[in-house]
Amino acid sequence: MAECEAKSEVTGSVWKIVTEVGQQVEAGDTIMIIESMKMEIPVVAEESGTIKAFLVKEETPVTEGQVVAVLES
Amino acid sequence: MARSYHKVVVANRGAVAARVLRALSEMGIRSVAVYSDADRHAPWLEWSSEAHHIGSAPARDSYLNQDTLIALLKQTGADGVHPGYGFLAENAAFARRVTDTGAVFIGPAARWIEDMGHKTRARALAKEYGLPVGVGTDVLPSEPAGILAAARKVGFPLIVKPAGGGGGIGMLVARSETELLAAFDKAASLAQRSFSNSDVYLERLVDRPRHVELQIVADNFGTCRHLFERDCSVQRRHQKVIEEAPGPGIMREVIGGLADDIAGKLGSAGYNNIGTVEMLMDADGSFSFLEMNTRLQVEHGITEEVTGVDIVKTQVRLAADEKLAEVLPQDTKIDGHAIEARVYAEDPRRFFPSPGKLEVFRPPVAAGVRVETGYCEGLDVTPHYDPLLAKVIVQRGTREKAIDDLIEALGAFEVRGVKSNIPALVTILGSDQFRAGAVHTGLIGELIK
Numbered sequence: 001m002a003e004c005e006a007k008s009e010v011t012g013s014v015w016k017i018v019t020e021v022g023q024q025v026e027a028g029d030t031i032m033i034i035e036s037m038k039m040e041i042p043v044v045a046e047e048s049g050t051i052k053a054f055l056v057k058e059e060t061p062v063t064e065g066q067v068v069a070v071l072e073s
Numbered sequence: 074m075a076r077s078y079h080k081v082v083v084a085n086r087g088a089v090a091a092r093v094l095r096a097l098s099e100m101g102i103r104s105v106a107v108y109s110d111a112d113r114h115a116p117w118l119e120w121s122s123e124a125h126h127i128g129s130a131p132a133r134d135s136y137l138n139q140d141t142l143i144a145l146l147k148q149t150g151a152d153g154v155h156p157g158y159g160f161l162a163e164n165a166a167f168a169r170r171v172t173d174t175g176a177v178f179i180g181p182a183a184r185w186i187e188d189m190g191h192k193t194r195a196r197a198l199a200k201e202y203g204l205p206v207g208v209g210t211d212v213l214p215s216e217p218a219g220i221l222a223a224a225r226k227v228g229f230p231l232i233v234k235p236a237g238g239g240g241g242i243g244m245l246v247a248r249s250e251t252e253l254l255a256a257f258d259k260a261a262s263l264a265q266r267s268f269s270n271s272d273v274y275l276e277r278l279v280d281r282p283r284h285v286e287l288q289i290v291a292d293n294f295g296t297c298r299h300l301f302e303r304d305c306s307v308q309r310r311h312q313k314v315i316e317e318a319p320g321p322g323i324m325r326e327v328i329g330g331l332a333d334d335i336a337g338k339l340g341s342a343g344y345n346n347i348g349t350v351e352m353l354m355d356a357d358g359s360f361s362f363l364e365m366n367t368r369l370q371v372e373h374g375i376t377e378e379v380t381g382v383d384i385v386k387t388q389v390r391l392a393a394d395e396k397l398a399e400v401l402p403q404d405t406k407i408d409g410h411a412i413e414a415r416v417y418a419e420d421p422r423r424f425f426p427s428p429g430k431l432e433v434f435r436p437p438v439a440a441g442v443r444v445e446t447g448y449c450e451g452l453d454v455t456p457h458y459d460p461l462l463a464k465v466i467v468q469r470g471t472r473e474k475a476i477d478d479l480i481e482a483l484g485a486f487e488v489r490g491v492k493s494n495i496p497a498l499v500t501i502l503g504s505d506q507f508r509a510g511a512v513h514t515g516l517i518g519e520l521i522k
Contacts, residue, residue, distance in 0.1 A: 010425045012456045018266045030263065033242070037418070037426040037460040038159070039310065040242055040267075064425075 003052065006043050006069040008062045012036025017058055023051050031069050034062060049073030076177065076393040078102045078153045083121070084142050085157030086112050087447030088461060089369070093155045094120035096385040105149050107142070109135035111457055116449045123149065130457045136160045139167050146176055155179040155389070159459065162368040163190060179392040181346040181367045189348075189365040192236045193274050199362040202338045205331075207353060207361030209276040212236055215261075217254055223275060224253055230278040233260040237270035244311075246278055281513040283354040284308065284363075285320050287332050288376045289339060290347050290387060292397040297340030299332040300376050300384070301407055306512040307501060309424045314494070314517065315501060316372040317412040318379050321472060321510030323354075331360060347388045371415070371464070374445060378411035378468035410475045411468040414483060414498045417460040421497040422521060428456045432490030437482040442467055454491050462493065472510070476502050497521055 015035035019025060030042040031051065049071040056068045080103040083093045090106060097104040098120055106121030111130035118124040125145055128135035135141070137160055146154060154171045156162040162180065165187040171178040180186070189195045193211055200206045210223040224231060224247075233256045235243040243263035247253035257273065265271035283306040291297035304320035305313045320328065335350055349370045351363040373384045382405060390400050418427050434450040446463035448454070454462065465482055469475040480502050483495050497517070501507055504520050 009423070011428055012426065016266050018263055029259075033267065036456045037428065037454075037458060039312075039426055039460065041425060 001072050004047055004049060004071045004073055005067045006031050006045060006071060008034050008041075008043055008066050008068050009064065010034055010036045010041050011063045012041070013061045014056050014058050014068070015040055017054060019051050021051050021053060025049060025051060025071070031071075032056075034068075043068055045071060047071070047073050075390075075395045078177070078389075078393060080105060080122070080149060080151040081153035081155055081179070081389070082107070082142070082146050082149065082151045083155050083157065084136070085155070085160055085162075086115065086136055087117070087458065088445045088464060089157035089159075089371075089447075090115075091117035091120060091447050092445055093157060093385055096383065096389065097155075100386055100389065102153075102389070105145070105151050107136070107145065109457075111453070111455045114452060115447060116452075117447050125149070130455060132160065132457060139164075139170060142167075143170050143174065146171065146174055151176065153177040153179055153389075153392070156368065158368050158371055163366070165190065177392050179346070179389055180369075181344065181348060185344060185348070186367045189367050192234065192364065193272075195364055196362065199365070202342055204335055204338065204350070204362045205352075205360055207277055207279070207363075210274050212272045212274050213257065220254065220257055221250055224250065227275050227277050229253075231275050232278045233257060233273050233275060235260060235264035235268060235270070236272035236274050237264065237268045242267050243273070279353050279355050279361075281356060281515055282306075283320070283513055284313075285323065285328070285352050285354045285360065286370070287335060287350045287352070288347070288370070288373070288384070289336060289344065289350060290382075290384075290391070290397065290401065291336075291340060291344050292391050292400070293345050293394050294396060295340055295343060296397040297336045297344055298397060298401065298405075299336040300380050300382060300405060302328050302332065303370075303372055303375055304512060305372060306514050307507070307516055308514050309517045313372065313415065314417075315412065315414050315498065315507075316375055317410065317472070317475075318375040319407050319410065320354075321512065327358065346391050347384065371461075372413050374443060374464060374466045375411040375413045375468075378443070378466060379407045379409060380405050381408065409468055409470045410472040411466060412472075412475045412479050412502075413464050413466045414479055414502070415461055415494075416463045416465060416483075416486065416488070416498070417494045418454045418462050418491040419460050419494050420492040421494045424494065424497075426456065426460050427492035428454050429491040430454070431462075431488070433487050434462075434490075435487040436463055437465065437485040439478075439482060439485070441469070442478070442482045462488065462491075473508070476508060
């Protein structure tokens, strides 16, 4: 089992977490949506896998490059 | 009898607050500006007769806080509210609360804001008024058989869209029935989580469409005209980046006839104040209704530059019961060509937001170059609001000259401290496709990789 990190590509705050821990996602699926400057920027799964943990909650401020979720593939 | 204003609240921030405050000042109308913690030192506050602090930086605590704004309206004795664009500009409940105090809401009647706010309802209304509407469905049922039956009427490829939201969230393309059922589940779940409304519907996918919109101007007495079209095809993430008027390569008799027809129909239906009818233009030159924005548009400036009509002042006067014939010249014509580039605080390749401090911010100063901004050097660009730093507008006798001079103006625009999309704007404007007028909504994706 390899772990893979999902990172926010922008500075902003977590708007909506649209997946759940334990959920199977495919590469390209939206895990959560970050809001910055009135834009909603999705955090997408780079590979298929299962969501192991979220490291943020909705409304948490995040910075560019911050790890927001861990996936197991 | 037209009313006159004592004082108008500008319930917005940034470039549009600056624009509206300037218009009010030129009209000799006293103004009330509002600001959040983040905008304490904003340059546009100086344009107002009085400025009031309305809360902390997050918009819901300030620019979206209706209670505070209504209280301020009463407290300052103002009798008009200009909502700008964004924030509360298309909030029917806010418009009603303003008019309930006896003040003028500078925008269309609340019922229009409400009707045009829901996508499938707006499409149904447009159809009822006889506007050209693209092939699409009503809100989809949840069982697969019903979804597939609806899809067969539209035809593939198609696009699944949330009915209650915007911004491109939950919009998914499907090219087959299998893809559609998967896309339906994803789009409905995303729509539910994002907008608390899982309604989705289908539209036929138009390949390489252009985005063409009409500026509508109407009085409170059933007279409605248009101020021609704008082409806003150059977009990233479903948001406009470069706009121009008139639309390149569109035959005047085609767009003119359509625009007259649509304005006539909206006038008969009682549309009032200003608005914008957004349409998709297919590769075969046919138009279909997309949505109607019941407010001032970000890109109104290019229409002002080619028609000589001040749209903000027009809007303020029409809201005070002046007649269209008194406000607009008898005959409006297109003079030359105007292009607007939106300078955003975002990286020029992937267009991700880039908040930060404006260490250097020097917009170009040149004859015939119009810059609309709400920022100045030294200010912070926060993640709380949209990334627009400035709009740079150039109007010239020909499209070619406008492109050249806009590229030159953008080249002279110095921004440091945040990333800006200026390099991308210059690449797009200078591309063979843009110069040839071969614009479409996927152009940025083709030019910038």
